[in-house]
Amino acid sequence: MSKQINVALIGNPNTGKTSVFNALTGLNQKVGNYPGITVEKKEGICKLPRGVKAHIIDLPGTYSLNASSLDENVVIELLLNKNDKDFPDIAVVVSDVENLKRNLLLFTQIKDLEIPTLLVINMSDRMNYKGISLNIDYLEEHLQTKIALISTRKNEGIGRLKDLIANFKDLPITPCLNASEIDQDYFDNLRKAFPNQLLYKLWLVITQDVNFGKTDRKEIDAVANFKTKSKGDLKRLQQKETIKRYQFINNVLKKGQTIDVSQAKDLRTKLDRILTHKVWGYAIFFVILLTLFQAIYDWSSVPMDFIDNVFASLSEWAKDMLPNGAFTNLLAEGIIPGLGGIVIFIPQIAFLFLFIAILEESGYMSRVVFLMDRVMRRFGLSGKSVVPLISGTACAIPAVMATRNIESWKERLITILVTPFTTCSARLPVYLIIISLVIPEGRFLGLGYQALTLMLLYLIGFGVAVISAYILNKILKIKSKTFFVVEMPNYKLPLFKNVALTVIEKTKSFIFGAGKIILAISIILWFLASYGPGEQFHNAENIVKAEYITQNLTEEDLQQKIASHKLEYSFIGITGRAIEPVIRPLGYDWKIGIAIISSFAAREVFVGTLATIYSVGSDDEETIKNRMAGEVNLVLGGPLFTFASGISLLLFYAFAMQCMSTLAIVKRETNSWKWPLLQLVIMTVFAYIVALLAFQFLK
Amino acid sequence: MNAIIQNILVFSALSLAIVFLVKKFFWKKKSSKKVCGSDDNCACH
Structure with missing residues (x-):
């Protein structure tokens, strides 16, 4: 063995x-x-x-x-x-x-x-x-x-x-430093009180604030003949320990390491001078962002179209090959389109993380943090807030947790409150599908309008986060100070293996994390859209036939009318129509309303929900995009997804706190329901007002 | 017969989906130990 x-x-x-x-x-x-x-x-x-x-x-x-x-x-x-x-x-x-x-x-x-x-x-x-x-x-x-x-x-x-x-x-286990050297008397007493314990371990237990320490510290306090020192004295001893250690290290390195600066062929200083320059630094960062978003669109369009078509065919295949019945419908109209709504975004998510991993691996990201610190200070944040705000582009949850290294409670709280404004990867599917529907494909100076819109949304998210931080900094009356130290790693050529592993790991967690929720929600939505109470639903066929008896409808048109009638009187239709008055001023119909509600579990559920709702009762082999493009606004006429309603929806998702998991993590990190609830109300109201204004001005 | 089996499958899938979501979002996990240092206030002052 x-x-x-x-x-x-x-x-x-x-x-x-x-x-x-x-x-x-x-x-x-x-x-x-x-x-x-x-x-x-x-x-x-x-x-x-x-x-x-x-x-x-x-x-x-x-x-x-x-x-x-x-x-x-x-x-x-x-x-x-x-x-x-x-x-x-x-x-x-x-x-x-x-x-x-x-x-x-x-x-x-x-x-x-x-x-x-x-x-x-x-x-x-x-x-x-x-x-x-x-x-x-x-x-x-x-x-x-x-x-x-x-x-x-x-x-x-x-x-x-x-x-x-x-x-x-x-390997020898001899210590480098004799702990008694830190303070002879103190450590002699410690040794006498705990003769069987390792001295340096005891010292760490006394000076640390870690969980396991609770028991060990009780043990120490229980020994009557040992008096521990005050916090200030312990800090001074810690500093003394650090000095002793560096003295030892300096002695060893004096002979063990030689640095001949004249032999150095260093590019780092030259690069730093340009990349952190107060004008060129920002210009280069802006160009890198532009390239990133353009690449996300240009490189992933082919695999995305392929995946979309595969799922449309798969749905059709399931209907043709499996025996007719409720479960076959659930597969073809619920599960497959729902899953298609997430798998389709794999290429774009992978490209986004590919770029982020390359920027991090190369050492450039630390320069961005340094650059942004200059901007952040003006808004009452420190450079340390940049890390959560940038990592928020992947997901707000780890980003909120990343605020733990911000020493000042005020800065930490502000960062937690504004981080959900940064564009997380869950918003990406919503943005991508809406942009592809309402923004033309043309180019300006070689850059696609769609890529520019996407970049603009990222910048808007970041901008609103920073402005909110400024306002919160003025409102919150908490006194605290902090400092910012960032290590500038050397520039390196990114290692393919590290980049590949990051891309695989992040894409996998995106797909599997959201995938399970989307699958479950797709099943429930399909059920709610396929079943309903009352006469209007159960007798839909007779009611529709009676209504259109005078018109010479083809069999196909008639079936479509019946399916549409059933959907309207299904459980989901009834719920959707109940909330429609609230969202109609934003340019949305009840189906979008249902998608907004269900995407509160996770934003990326939005596309899967629409794909499921639009699939129910439809026999055609259609891609998600085509189904959405074909939707008609029953109140205003014309397509449902217009420039006005599309922009309104994009802005709603840019600002609304549509994520249960983020609220839960904010609650945990702040130890109170006050902050997440405040965040939910303010962000949702703000998103609603902006979306309303956008639609009313643009329609 | 086929319709009955298909309906059973649909309702089973529906029950599983509901149980999964309830467990995911509403089930409170018991934390094994305190997580935020000895003061246990997660650095919230």
């Missing part, structure tokens, strides 16, 4: 830890959450030499074991809890060759916990560019560990890394 060991991958942010994780695990990885909290947990399996299997956990990036955020707590909780099933047999600390000094702080702290610790020095391919040379033997001797010098970019050194992990028992 092969043996399995637990390996914890730990490191500062931007050291290429995830690339090491990908290189070790390949596709044998899964992403989940840590129990009880929403910090992402990545784990995978790696086969090591001699039949050993490694269970690898990619822990959140942290600069030290002195946690200041929930993400960092996860690392410390694991390293201090030997009873945790994931407690590592070996800690692999990933460092970046260009920031070795800073990265070694974390390494020395972990090593002092007497866990076998291996040092990985990543990005070795950049040593030449930076004029860096390392004396590995010297470093191994003085850091008392083994070192794997690797380059995930060039796939170098991974074999040696696997060997070293497999031989983890050979």
Whole structure:
């Protein structure tokens, strides 16, 4: 039987830890959450030499074991809890060759916990560019560990890394720093009070604010002869510890690392000068955005049309091949069109995440955050708010959670409240289908009108978020201060594997996360549209025949009239017509009203809902887009989706808080129903007013 | 016969869909432990 060991991958942010994780695990990885909290947990399996299997956990990036955020707590909780099933047999600390000094702080702290610790020095391919040379033997001797010098970019050194992990028992567990050096008297007392405990672990328990600490701290308090220090004194001792560690690291690196700046062939400074320039920086960012949205449209139109046609044919095939009956109708008119309404957007979602992954991997995204900080400050936000606002383009839920690293409660609350305005990927299907229906396909200076509209919607979302932040900053009377520090990683050519894994993972979670909800809602909607109460529904055939007896309708027209009558008096028709007076001023009919209500579960349900409602009773092989384009406005005449109603709908979705999950996460993050309810009411009322004005002016 | 089976399938699918959505949006999961540090206020002041 092969043996399995637990390996914890730990490191500062931007050291290429995830690339090491990908290189070790390949596709044998899964992403989940840590129990009880929403910090992402990545784990995978790696086969090591001699039949050993490694269970690898990619822990959140942290600069030290002195946690200041929930993400960092996860690392410390694991390293201090030997009873945790994931407690590592070996800690692999990933460092970046260009920031070795800073990265070694974390390494020395972990090593002092007497866990076998291996040092990985990543990005070795950049040593030449930076004029860096390392004396590995010297470093191994003085850091008392083994070192794997690797380059995930060039796939170098991974074999040696696997060997070293497999031989983890050979790693010395001698600490780098004698904890007593921090404060001799204090640590002597601590040792006397807890003779059987590891001194550095006790020190971390005393100075951390982590969950497991509750029990351990009780234990410490229960010992009468040990007096712990005040918070201020403990902070001073922590600073002393950090200074001691850097003294040790400096001594080791003095001989272990040589940096000859004259040998550096560095492009970074030149690029930074342009990309973060106060004029060119914004201009380049704008051009990149334009290219991104144009590409989303140009590259994905062919696969989208293909998928749309496949689902239309599949629906038709199900009707022809399966025995007639209610379940066949459910499949052909409910489930297949509903699913088609989400699968069709795979190409565009994939292209969006492809671009975002490339921008992140290349190091450009950090420059954008830096650039935007200048703008954000004017609106009462810090640069740290940019990260949630940008990650909100994928989904507001992780974005709201990403606000946890904002120290100031006021800035954090404002960021949480305005983040749902940024255009999340769930809005994309709604935007794409409506834009394709109401915006012409022409081009202006080589850029398509449709792509420009899409970009405009993204900018409007971001703009409204920032303006709302400004207003909230003036209204909310909470005093607090914060500062903004962002690390500028080096520019790198994006690794294909990392980009591909991001695109696959994000697209998969989009499809499966929303897919299940859409499938369930499609089934319920089909049922509500196919069944109804009362005489008008059950006797629809006779009523319609009697009504049109004088007109010479063809059999096909008559069947269409019957289907339309049944839909109108079905459960969904009755509900839809009840809410129609509220939404009619916006240019919508009751079917769109139903789609808006059902998309409160998830915005992307909107297209699937319309696809299902429009399919019920229809025998033709039609694509979603054609069905929507063919809908007629029964009040005004002409097509239902006009420029005016389309723009109104786009603006409604841009501003409305149409997402139950976001409300739930805002409730959790603010510990109160007050903020999510306020957010729901204000955003919905604002969306309604803007959509109303847009339709009334444009019709 | 065919109609009865088809109706049974429809109502089964409908029940499953309703149960799934109720579980997804209204079922309250029991959290195993507190999540926001020792003060347990999720940094909300």
